[in-house]
Amino acid sequence: MDNRELAEKLFPNIKLTVGDIEKKYPPRNLAQGVPVTRVAPSPTGFMHIGGIFAALISERFSHQQNGVFYLRIEDTDKKREVEGAVGLIITALKKYGIKIDEGEVELEKEIGAYEPYRQSQRVEVYQVIAKLLVEQGLAYPCFCSSEELEEISKQQGIEKARPGYYGKWAKCRDNPSEKIIKLIGKGRPFAIRFKSSGNFLNKITVNDLIKGEKVLPENDLDVVLLKSDGLPTYHFAHVVDDHFMRTTHVLRGDEWFSSFALHLQLFEVLGWTPPLFGHISPIQKTDGVSRRKLSKRKDPEANVEYYEKDGYPQEAIVEYLLNLANSDFEDWRKKNPEADSRQFTLRLEKINQSGALFDLVKLQNISKETIAKMTADRAARAALQWAEKYDKDLAKAMAKDSGYLEKIFSIERGGTHQRKDIAKWSDSRREIGYFFEIVFEKTEMNWPKLLPEVGPAEVKAVINKFLDSYNVADGQEEWFAKIKQIAVDLGYAADLKTFKQVPDQYKGYVADVAKILRVFLTGKTETPNLYEIIRVMGEKRVKDRLKKALKKL
Structure with a gap:
């Protein structure tokens, strides 16, 4: 039995030829040098932040050159596939502004001429190519059971041999035709x-x-190309798909670098020009004095849902990942503070070869800047949207008065001194929750701890004098002048300079008086501009809170 006869025996139902597949998926009508890139995740669990990182690099690299970026779902490992994971992938890519030109843009809704974009629906294509390799003597059926493969691995360990199916360990490589026919006749499962x-x-x-x-x-x-269930392995499927989908650049995880030689060999034996490859090292994390890759099992921040639940704006995540991809992005952003990040030219040669280091503090700083640049209306809507999903009580309070919420976010927004107290929307309860009675009244305020140098009598004196002089119509200068007068009347210096000159003569200075009011109005010692807070809260809320405080003292 020659190789052609063996191929027919192994693939009796495959009638298409490689020529048929080439005709179905012709070369793209693109100018020379225009890139075609892809992201090809497996639906085996949550979306890893490293997957978003790699997808962002591929998408930006392609689109900055007017190229094509597509999504391919590599769902051939049915044992590990997780229900709903494809939807998570599609949602995550959309959420982080990664624009898909082809592929599954919505669940089970594809666009693009090179469909289907799920590997499990392209089985016939792989089998056509596998049949061709068998015909050319470049592939063969392997009948080894899992037990036999385990025995090979065990023996290699004993002999301290390199692991794998090769040379003398490739038991089925040179099976005679008679044995192959006999095993097929017995219905023995086989891989190619x-x-x-x-x-x-x-x-x-x-x-x-x-x-x-x-x-x-x-x-x-002698790696497996087709498993016994007829589905391809990654090694085989990606080579076939990247050829027929006319991929020009494969930017993928560093874990595949060790298989690079194999993949190039497969392209070579098939007579296909391989795409250009770039291998992205995994995002690293500091662990004690050493570094390790961000782990799905150990690190919650590996899961993109972590950032959703914590309330990081999507554009802040993108900005941060671009910082990880190219270190010069930070300088570019300083020079172009208002520019769309897509105007930045991503350069592959500048990607850290050893893996970028994940820095949560850096992400939070970028996120603070992102939120600070938002309009009050946009920030209010985004905070409410997050709270509706993750903090129902806060959302209920926020939703009662959209105008009030927008005024809250308008405090210290714009101008040279922008408020940067909120790094993520989950900070909202802590940073602005005091504006809402439902939150403020539930907060246990230990004012003696917040004001350790101040006694009840002093607090009463400050609050009573403030209530006596408070006028909702006062502008900021007039309001502050009254605070200064209260300070002076109660034995505080009118300013810091005066206090420092003769500190023994004063209880403190005007800021200490303002601090007392701040604590009893907000439950915090540090907030944005107190006058603006009082103005937004309104006369009734301010007076009610301070009068209640007096009763409790």
């Missing part, structure tokens, strides 16, 4: 393996768009 002609002792030089020129051992592994 690549018949590698490589020599591990040989070295090949590869060019990586991110890592640069590297030397790797030649591949000699």
Whole structure:
């Protein structure tokens, strides 16, 4: 039985040819050099922030050159597939502004001429190519059971041999035709393996768009191309799909760099020009004195839902990831504070080869800047939208009066001194919750701890004098003049300079008086401009709170 007959025996139902597939997926009508990139996640769980990072790099790299960026779902590992994970992928890409030109833009709704974009729906394509490889003597059926493969691995350990299915360990590589026919006749399950002609002792030089020129051992592994269920492995499927989808640049995780030689070998034996490859090192995290990659199991911040629940604006995440991708993005942003981040030119050679270091403090600072730049209306709507999902009580209070909420967010917004107390929407309860009675009244305020140098009599004196002089119509200068007068009347200095000159003669200075009012109106020692807070709260709320405080003292 020759190879052609064997191919027919293994794939009796495959009638299409490679030519048919080439005709169905012709070369793209794009100018020379225009990139076609993709993101190809597996629906095996939550969306990792590293997946968004890689997708962002691929999408920006392509679109900044007027190229094509598509989504391909690599769902051939049915044992690990998680229900609903495809929807999570699509939602996450949309949420972070990663624009898909082709693929599944909504669940089970595809756009693009190179469909289907789910690998599980492209099985016939893989089988056509696998059949071709068998015909050419470049692939063969493997009947090894999982037990037999485990025994091979065990024996390799005993002999301290390199693991894998190759050389003398490739038990089915040279099975005679009679044995193959007999096993097929018995209904024995089989996989299709690549018949590698490589020599591990040989070295090949590869060019990586991110890592640069590297030397790797030649591949000699007879890897599985099609599993016994007929579905392809990643090694095979990505080569076939990237060829027929006419991908020009593959920007993927560093975990595939060790398989780079194998993938190039597959492209070579099939007679296809490989795309250019760039391997992105995983995002790193400091753990004690060492660094390790961000872990799905150990680190909640690996899951994109972490940022959703904490309330980071999506554009802040994008800004931060661009900082991780290219360190010069930060300088570009300083020079272009109002520019769309898409105007920044991402450069692959500037991506950190050893893996960017995740810094939550840096993310929070970027997020503070992002929120500070928002209009009051937009910030109010975004905070409410988050609270409706994650803080129902706060949302209920916020929703009662949209005008009041917008006024709250208008405090110290714009101008040279922008408020930057909110880094994420989950900070809203802590930073603005005191504006709402339902939150303020539930807050246990330990004012002696907040004002350790002040006694009840002093608090009463300050509050009573403030209530006597308070006029809702006062402008800020007039209001502050009254606060100064209260301070002077009660033995405080009118300003810091005066207090520092003769501190023994004063109880403190005007800021200490304002602090007493701040604590009993907000429950906090540090807030944005107190006058603005009082103005937004309104006369009734301010007087009611201070009168209640007097009764409790």
